[in-house]
Amino acid sequence: MxxxxxxxxxxxxxxxxxxxxxxxxxxxxxxxxxxxxxxxxxxxxxxxxxxxxLLVAGQDALSELLADGIREAPEGSGALACVQAGLERASTMMGPTNRDLGPRIRAAVAASEALQERDALKSVGLAAAMTDALRARGHTDLVAHLAAELGVLAFKRGYAAWADTESDELAPYVVSALEELRSASAALD
CATH class of the missing domain: 1.10.10.60 (Homeodomain-like)
Structure with a gap:
């Protein structure tokens, strides 16, 4: 070996x-x-x-990239603009191998309760990293938490859409998903 x-x-x-x-x-x-x-x-x-x-390899690096992007967003940026900056930064760590594994990972997670639990913990960890970074920028707890949760959902939706393409770039898919969620949340009234 x-x-x-x-x-x-x-x-x-x-x-x-x-x-x-x-x-x-x-x-x-x-x-x-x-x-x-x-x-x-x-x-x-x-x-x-x-x-x-194995299926959450790289979670710490992903969390750090999300937080870095949020921290480095332009001064005065709103919470969702900061989250978008984080999503764009985190997208840089994803390449064709990640895209190609996406559908198979989703299938493995869907078929296993243990993996579903671990995937949920990953989401919590990503949201916590974004929430902390948003709080550090001065956003209230409620706004930071809500924006972070939308960020996690946008990442998952964007990743799923990207995994079904041949594109090498994840960023347009997560940004589009965030915009869809922003529009959908405006329709909640």
Whole structure:
């Protein structure tokens, strides 16, 4: 096994998604994932505490990019403009591999209660990062929380739309989703 080859983390994620698609989440073992990725089981555990965490790889980096974009939005920007800046920044970490894995990850999550729970925790974490960044910019707790939740929803909707395309850029899809949500919220009265 080529433990020393670069990209073990990415190979583990792809191997897991492939196996979850082929045989289901519950039927897939860590040993099978490691073997498919061409690494040892101990290498798996150096990268991930368990197999649920494979499908949220990069969450910390994504949260940080969302917060960075919010922090760096132009002075005086409203909460949703800040969230848009965060979404655009976070989109830079997503490439064709992320797009191609999207539909298979959605299917794996839909088929597994454990993955649905982990996906919900990911959403909470992303919203918390955006809420904190918005509060730091002076937005009230309520406005920061609402804008962050809209940001998470826009990211999910935009990502889902993007995964069904051949486009290399996620940003237009998440920005469009945020605009749709902004319009929809205006119609709530």
């Amino acid at each position: 080529a433990r020393w080859e670069p990209g073990a983390r990415d190979r583990l994620v792809v191997a897991a998604v492939d196996l979850f698609t082929e045989q289901g989440y519950d039927a897939t073992t860590v040993t099978e994932i490691a073997e498919r990725a061409g690494v040892t089981k101990s290498t798996f555990f150096r990268h991930f505490p368990d197999k649920r965490e």
